[in-house]
Amino acid sequence: MWSCITDFFTYETTKSVVVKSWTIGIINRVVQLLIITYFVGWVFLHEKAYQSRDTAIESSVMTKVKGFGIYNNNDCELVLSQGASIFCIITKMITTENQIQGFCPETESKYVCKNAAACKAGKPAGNGIQTGNCVPLNATHKSCEIQGWCPAEVDTIRTIPMPEVEDFTIFLKNSIRFPTFNYTKGNFLPTITQQYIKTCNYDKVKNTYCPIFRVGDVVAYAGQNFTNLANKGGVIGIKIGWMCDLDKSDDMCKPEYTFTRLDAMSQKNAVSPGYNFRFAKYYKMDNGTDYRTLIKAYAIRFDVLVNGNAGKFDMIPTLINMVAAFTSVGIGTVLCDIILLNFLKGAEQYKAKKFEENIPDYILLSQSSKLYDMIFCFLNK
Amino acid sequence: MWSCITDFFTYETTKSVVVKSWTIGIINRVVQLLIITYFVGWVFLHEKAYQSRDTAIESSVMTKVKGFGIYNNNDCELVLSQGASIFCIITKMITTENQIQGFCPETESKYVCKNAAACKAGKPAGNGIQTGNCVPLNATHKSCEIQGWCPAEVDTIRTIPMPEVEDFTIFLKNSIRFPTFNYTKGNFLPTITQQYIKTCNYDKVKNTYCPIFRVGDVVAYAGQNFTNLANKGGVIGIKIGWMCDLDKSDDMCKPEYTFTRLDAMSQKNAVSPGYNFRFAKYYKMDNGTDYRTLIKAYAIRFDVLVNGNAGKFDMIPTLINMVAAFTSVGIGTVLCDIILLNFLKGAEQYKAKKFEENIPDYILLSQSSKLYDMIFCFLNK
């Protein structure tokens, strides 16, 4: 029994050969130096491996658009969840007033007809369901008749986007929280005064923390041409990045604004470019019949995307990475041995020293008796 | 001093014993082979450990629903953020026309009363706040009176969903961007022509990249029965997956569409199944009094979920994983030693060779003088 315990508490360490060779010695230390540099410089300093991270940022965004144009801008805000992180600003509209449920000629060019044969009853057309009749569209042409909201919209009308939009301002209010560290912050830095906000406009140089953005600037920062964008509509992303090192002072945790065009495809691709949608305002006549104003709106949609990444010193990752670093230093030996035993003069002698003379061959596996001995050693004694 | 430097630049390597045993030799190589296979096959080829990844995909989604039915579909789109990644299609409605603020009997069956005693003044009922009176509901029954929009809605009416919805089409436009690699792409592949889009309909076999989806197909792909879904309402998820290996050609980075029912619970659970909501259209009489049309709408809601994962060759992960692979090959020795020293015939002899004769015991720790020697060695000399 006792011998088992003494056996248990003996310590085995590898027997080493010391090689007094400048070449290999220097190579060895250089390799070790590289490994240490990697861990200190990259893993610890750059990647901050001594911190625990929180990327599951909680965020709430509120927005307000200010500006006046020939169109009533509320329409767009109305139909989008106010103050949410998506909103849009209408740049041009095609309005079809006083539509009522009824029968009228289809306006889409491809439904122009000579006679009823060309019109399939029950088949949906551009603005309603075909009745199968071919009726006069205007003095010169006839078109398939549809049932639906009449008169049908003519969306080929040329309208010019309203230039005022370029001077509209977007007010952004963003509060964030890193749950792991229970750290909350907002894009209104403590330094910002009521007075400043009244007057400021964001720009990338001087007013990098002003929460009010001029539409024209945002579009420009996203690398877009306002006139084109306003004409076809599009989606602009306003990204708010929170990269916070909570080991540093609280003031260092600031929002960073970046701007991109999200529907990039619209530019490349000729097929259905831009962004537009339809909505309607509903009214009732005295006799109770519904009528509506249909609006096809071209708009710039703004998506506010918030992302964040906070780090704070933590014991566990620090320890794990230090152990990793220490043990990794040993890796150098692998490389050095290859050199030592193959490329160095007198490699043969090194080999002789490193490897002991061989042992006669045994092919068969024994009936793992040895293992049981070890176990019973504890049990039986 | 000099001796310190020479000491510093000596190289230590472990002394090894060479065992000429087929058994252990083959086992050793096999184990090493397995480890190499794992790293090459799984870590590098399958997991692509040589790439840096970007999963923080930026996405913008635009949607348009086309179709005509007995209900005006815009209602639903109107109240949802157009073109956003959530939209719905109303399948059936219960409409209560000409409601005005006033007093009327509650329609919910559980508020039927014999006399005022059963009605609690001030307590909210189904459609308004109780006045405490018990008033005639119809020829046979009386019900508690409420204050609110009157007449109160009767939502027990049986209405059938409109079948046209099955043939409605959903137009999806999705642009994505992988910020790390500044790679942008859209679900309109370059191969897609204006002509194709006019005519195509998505299906899992031939038109896997057509951005137009028939509602009926989507519902079917999600494994749902349209009639049931349309009747009770529900939420369908349209998932767009972008798994892109940016080391391969650009054409290989394509969207993959999958469809699931998101409110799965609604199926299992009898308690409040399906999806419905209420909204109202507001009108004014000439005398200025407000009145409204209340609509209880059963709808299919579509949530478009975009996720992505792009990889591109990067030196750092490649190096790290190669080092890991090389060093891991050594692990085999651990296993082999156990076998060698326990299960092989003549293990005793191996032991004798591997372990050198023991050294007499020293219990006490010295006053760590040795360490200081080493340090002073540099300082003092």
Add this chain to the structure above:
Amino acid sequence: MWSCITDFFTYETTKSVVVKSWTIGIINRVVQLLIITYFVGWVFLHEKAYQSRDTAIESSVMTKVKGFGIYNNNDCELVLSQGASIFCIITKMITTENQIQGFCPETESKYVCKNAAACKAGKPAGNGIQTGNCVPLNATHKSCEIQGWCPAEVDTIRTIPMPEVEDFTIFLKNSIRFPTFNYTKGNFLPTITQQYIKTCNYDKVKNTYCPIFRVGDVVAYAGQNFTNLANKGGVIGIKIGWMCDLDKSDDMCKPEYTFTRLDAMSQKNAVSPGYNFRFAKYYKMDNGTDYRTLIKAYAIRFDVLVNGNAGKFDMIPTLINMVAAFTSVGIGTVLCDIILLNFLKGAEQYKAKKFEENIPDYILLSQSSKLYDMIFCFLNK
């Protein structure tokens, strides 16, 4: 050729020195024990390293607000995507009836003027674009004239929030799915009955799984004072957490509700506190002119945030981590060697045993002939 193969299948193992020292033996075992404890206790039991994880939870949220107050609550729901994960409840309103497009004095105090000189034509004011005239605002003051919706809103009116909101109830329906494991679940636990839902109200003690939440309770759980919140408006986050160990029974996978104020900044920061937005209802006169009712609404916005994390046993991570554990046990030796060779009495003797006598020095690198030998050994023979 044959000799190459035999060479290939020889097995090298390190030669070890056995040290019969209680001190070092115990230290060695203790260190190994610590390492094993870390892996078993932390890595496997706490971090569940034997499971593969899925955090890409798919979720669908439906909400319904019930309650009656002096304001018609639908307004707010109307303009927000119903049943989506963001909705709001209006607590107070400033209503401006019968606005028409026209000319009227600006109501914002800072546009009070003595004469036209103070008013800049074309410049936007608070409620419209200035005409450049200075017109009577009331008996005593004059103000710059604007063009826009008139009469201009006076949003300095004191209104009190409606207390009824505190008793409104929020009905939450949340279905989730972990795609990796194709596991679906909902916040209506199987144990919940139709009867229970009719009557229950969520509370943190007894009814932790009731899906109906009283607004007052939610606000309280978020650590807010209802009266203040209702007065200025704000954003409350309702977080639903799904932490599921799918190796355990299905009943263990339950939702956990937590509540926070998301626009935390609003509290700290005096600049634009709270949450409010504007929207309008549009009407038409018989003569076709549009008029509207503008509403400035103070509201409590509720964002429902769902997050989840499911784990299930998986062979690959289990194996990898077990290998890591086994090999890590060896790390102890590094520490022990340092002690053995520096701090232990008789360290010199240990050194003598561990390190073999040195080998003469060779500076120059040979022309890597040795390597080629090895390779050709296979080719030529």
